Amino acid sequence: MITRIPRGEDAGRLWDTSVTLASFPYFFEIKRTRTESPQFD
Numbered sequence: 531m532i533t534r535i536p537r538g539e540d541a542g543r544l545w546d547t548s549v550t551l552a553s554f555p556y557f558f559e560i561k562r563t564r565t566e567s568p569q570f571d
């Protein structure tokens with residue numbers, strides 16, 4: 531879950547990182563405490 535929609539290079543970096551993490555068969559999840567509510571703008 532992300533609280534803001536990344537744009538431009540940030541969107542690409544997030545996607546690339548997600549694909550990299552998902553490529554490890556022993557990786558399951560990352561969890562952190564939410565610091566803000568989702569923003570839909």
